[in-house]
Amino acid sequence: MFYLKKKETLDSLLDVANKSEEERFRETVKAVSERLGEERARESGLRIRGNLAYIPKHGNAIVVGDLHGDLNSLERILRKTNFVERVDKGEKLMLVFLGDYIDRGPKQLEVLNMVLGMKRNFPENVVVLRGNHEVTPLSQSFSGEESFLNKLVGRYGYDGVNIYRGLELLFDRLPLAAKTENGILFVHGGVSEKVKGEASLIYALELREDLTWSDPRNISGVAPNVERGVGVYFGKDVLEEVLKSVKCNVLIRAHEPVKDSGEMFDGKLLTVFSSGMYKNYDKDYRVGYGYVSLEREVENVKGILQPL
Numbered sequence: 001m002f003y004l005k006k007k008e009t010l011d012s013l014l015d016v017a018n019k020s021e022e023e024r025f026r027e028t029v030k031a032v033s034e035r036l037g038e039e040r041a042r043e044s045g046l047r048i049r050g051n052l053a054y055i056p057k058h059g060n061a062i063v064v065g066d067l068h069g070d071l072n073s074l075e076r077i078l079r080k081t082n083f084v085e086r087v088d089k090g091e092k093l094m095l096v097f098l099g100d101y102i103d104r105g106p107k108q109l110e111v112l113n114m115v116l117g118m119k120r121n122f123p124e125n126v127v128v129l130r131g132n133h134e135v136t137p138l139s140q141s142f143s144g145e146e147s148f149l150n151k152l153v154g155r156y157g158y159d160g161v162n163i164y165r166g167l168e169l170l171f172d173r174l175p176l177a178a179k180t181e182n183g184i185l186f187v188h189g190g191v192s193e194k195v196k197g198e199a200s201l202i203y204a205l206e207l208r209e210d211l212t213w214s215d216p217r218n219i220s221g222v223a224p225n226v227e228r229g230v231g232v233y234f235g236k237d238v239l240e241e242v243l244k245s246v247k248c249n250v251l252i253r254a255h256e257p258v259k260d261s262g263e264m265f266d267g268k269l270l271t272v273f274s275s276g277m278y279k280n281y282d283k284d285y286r287v288g289y290g291y292v293s294l295e296r297e298v299e300n301v302k303g304i305l306q307p308l
């Protein structure tokens with residue numbers, strides 16, 4: 001494992017991400033992959049079992065929703081929260097990314113590089129979840145001009161095979177869910193009736209689509225997710241059952257742009273969306289990040305979403 005020896009500043013990390021040089025990118029992907037392997041073998045601290053990451057009691061967490069190539073939003077969140085300096089000074093602080101780093105936006109390689117750079121530099125303080133866009137094999141991912149694959153090929157050529165394979169290995173190692181000791185469950189999309197206890201989150205590979213593609217709706221039970229064609233719509237009753245079964249109180253997820261507070265189901269669910277590029281389509285979308293305690297029991301999501 002080659003951690004970086006030199007202390008990086010936010011500006012130097014952004015500079016590395018903006019350049020996205022092939023060799024450095026490949027090293028970062030490899031280093032983070034190795035680190036994720038280590039987290040699977042640990043008994044304490046930040047650790048992963050199967051598809052589930054365990055986040056220790058560690059001060060507060062900054063929660064970042066979909067970025068989709070919006071490096072500007074990520075930079076603003078990091079500047080506003082002063083994450084790098086606070087961690088360097090020894091403050092207990094976590095940074096939880098909820099997935100969807102790539103596709104659609106203008107700086108996809110740069111965002112992925114920045115997210116992975118943060119994990120590489122602050123391995124104990126950063127959690128990187130898998131979104132529905134972090135697809136393997138890469139050849140089956142989102143297609144078209146604004147796809148990540150197109151950006152990868154455009155930048156590194158078809159011969160950038162080491163990066164492609166490295167990224168596939170990395171995406172497959174990203175956890176689908178994370179839980180805290182104070183009652184929070186994090187996923188990219190949502191839950192379904194198939195989540196029955198912690199073991200199902202850890203072992204069930206067939207949950208991947210449900211966890212990364214689903215959306216909450218004011219229904220009872222589950223229904224086919226007709227807008228997306230994958231995953232489900234889930235109601236408050238399903239969420240409550242799932243939360244009880246995994247010993248959590250609230251769900252924090254991303255995946256959908258929000259216009260209001262992002263709160264649903266009487267404060268049991270919060271949607272965090274951090275990509276500003278959707279404002280091009282609708283200026284009412286609310287771009288933000290979450291800020292939440294990892295120490296005090298969290299019973300309600302009220303007050304967690306911070307505007308950006």
Ligand SMILES: [Mn+2]
Nearest residue numbers: 100131132255
């Ligand atoms: Mn998504």
